[in-house]
Amino acid sequence: xxxxxxxxxxxxxxxxxxxxxxxxxxxxxxxxxxxxxxxxxxxxxxxxxxxxxxxxxxxxxxxxxxxxxxxxxxxxxxxxxxxxxxxxxxxxxxxxxxxxxxxxxxxxxxxxxxxxxxxxxxxxxxxxxxxxxxxxxxxxxxxxxxxxxxxxxxxxxxxxxxxxxxxxxxxx
Numbered sequence: 001x002x003x004x005x006x007x008x009x010x011x012x013x014x015x016x017x018x019x020x021x022x023x024x025x026x027x028x029x030x031x032x033x034x035x036x037x038x039x040x041x042x043x044x045x046x047x048x049x050x051x052x053x054x055x056x057x058x059x060x061x062x063x064x065x066x067x068x069x070x071x072x073x074x075x076x077x078x079x080x081x082x083x084x085x086x087x088x089x090x091x092x093x094x095x096x097x098x099x100x101x102x103x104x105x106x107x108x109x110x111x112x113x114x115x116x117x118x119x120x121x122x123x124x125x126x127x128x129x130x131x132x133x134x135x136x137x138x139x140x141x142x143x144x145x146x147x148x149x150x151x152x153x154x155x156x157x158x159x160x161x162x163x164x165x166x167x168x169x170x171x172x
Contacts (some may be wrong), residue, residue, distance in 0.1 A: 004054030008130025017122025030123035059096030094145035
């Protein structure tokens with residue numbers, strides 16, 4: 001098992017759930033929910049730095065048959081943008097089938113209802129995604145999922161992400 005903190009990310013249309021692992025890669029725990037939109041990539045970049053993360057695991061939504069639809073295409077586009085912003089920290093895409101369903105079940109079992117459950121379900125889904133990736137790596141000895149290639153222009157575009165970074169600072 002590789003050592004180092006990893007961040008798990010559950011990408012939604014409105015919110016992004018974030019989880020982290022311990023340095024030994026045994027347990028995933030919730031971190032925060034990031035609002036989707038301007039400043040989201042900048043906030044994730046700050047979290048990677050704060051947590052000293054060695055890798056980011058982003059959930060890839062697939063259908064039950066394993067096919068990829070519009071949601072997976074959105075996740076792939078976001079993953080490419082995130083990989084460029086985080087370079088050289090790698091971003092990996094891992095199958096997230098049932099992550100939100102599992103997270104909802106856990107939260108229901110804990111007695112969380114309605115608004116309280118919705119407020120943390122994205123973080124809980126990120127925990128499920130990351131925990132599955134950690135367990136896959138532990139059982140196979142190989143890094144889970146697929147590494148997202150950094151676009152050829154390399155790095156992130158300061159002009160594009162500069163405004164996001166400023167927004168991320170003001171939204172703290």
